[in-house]
Amino acid sequence: QVTLKESGPALVKPTQTLTLTCTFSGFSLSTHGMRVSWIRQPPGTALEWLAHIDWDDDKFYSTSLKTRLTISKDTSKNQVVLTMTNMDPVDTATYYCARIPVIVDAFDYWGQGALVTVSS
Amino acid sequence: QSVLTQPPSVSAAPGQNVTISCSGSSSIIGNNFVSWYQQLPGTAPKLLIYDNNRRPSGIPDRFSGSKSGTSATLGITGLQTGDEAVYYCGTWYSSLNAGGVFGGGTKLTVL
Numbered sequence: 652q653v654t655l656k657e658s659g660p661a662l663v664k665p666t667q668t669l670t671l672t673c674t675f676s677g678f679s680l681s682t683h684g685m686r687v688s689w690i691r692q693p694p695g696t697a698l699e700w701l702a703h704i705d706w707d708d709d710k711f712y713s714t715s716l717k718t719r720l721t722i723s724k725d726t727s728k729n730q731v732v733l734t735m736t737n738m739d740p741v742d743t744a745t746y747y748c749a750r751i752p753v754i755v756d757a758f759d760y761w762g763q764g765a766l767v768t769v770s771s
Numbered sequence: 772q773s774v775l776t777q778p779p780s781v782s783a784a785p786g787q788n789v790t791i792s793c794s795g796s797s798s799i800i801g802n803n804f805v806s807w808y809q810q811l812p813g814t815a816p817k818l819l820i821y822d823n824n825r826r827p828s829g830i831p832d833r834f835s836g837s838k839s840g841t842s843a844t845l846g847i848t849g850l851q852t853g854d855e856a857v858y859y860c861g862t863w864y865s866s867l868n869a870g871g872v873f874g875g876g877t878k879l880t881v882l
Contacts, residue, residue: 688871697773698816698859700871711870747815757806757821764815
């Protein structure tokens, strides 16, 4: 059974750095063709893709947020970590992690999401 | 404004059929597979369709997908009240390695 779960602070202050962890089970990120992505959704608005990391440690970022994002993985812990620097109130959103197996080429399993509010 | 364009809302009565469109450029939809996601209120998105028209295990055949040129369509037949949700199309910028892109979402109301 594939599961993913996001964890991290519910509240961060402007200019702080956000660190989110995606802990997953039921698959391995060392499997050829496997990827894990981060996606966010501001309240009441659409989904926005942020980044993904491949089984071979290749990393890809949203062009508009590239300078603020870092994605990494710990295969032994089945975790993917996303950091976002210089947080702003407009970054208030629910942050999801999701799996992308290459044979599906889509986000086939999602975590429940973690709401992050940016406020002083 | 999203790179993929969807109608903000559609509505239909239970038992009826509905389609939701998703349009984009030739470099995005035209060259990549399209997927569709259902987001019920207060929940994470759920994959309904991938590779334009394939359904994951467990998704009923009331849901279908198609793509032609730079547009994709999600079809839902025999609408049920439980289908009331926001539906998103998604694909990739030129390739998976260039990153993902979603439509703005379509709110389906089952009257």
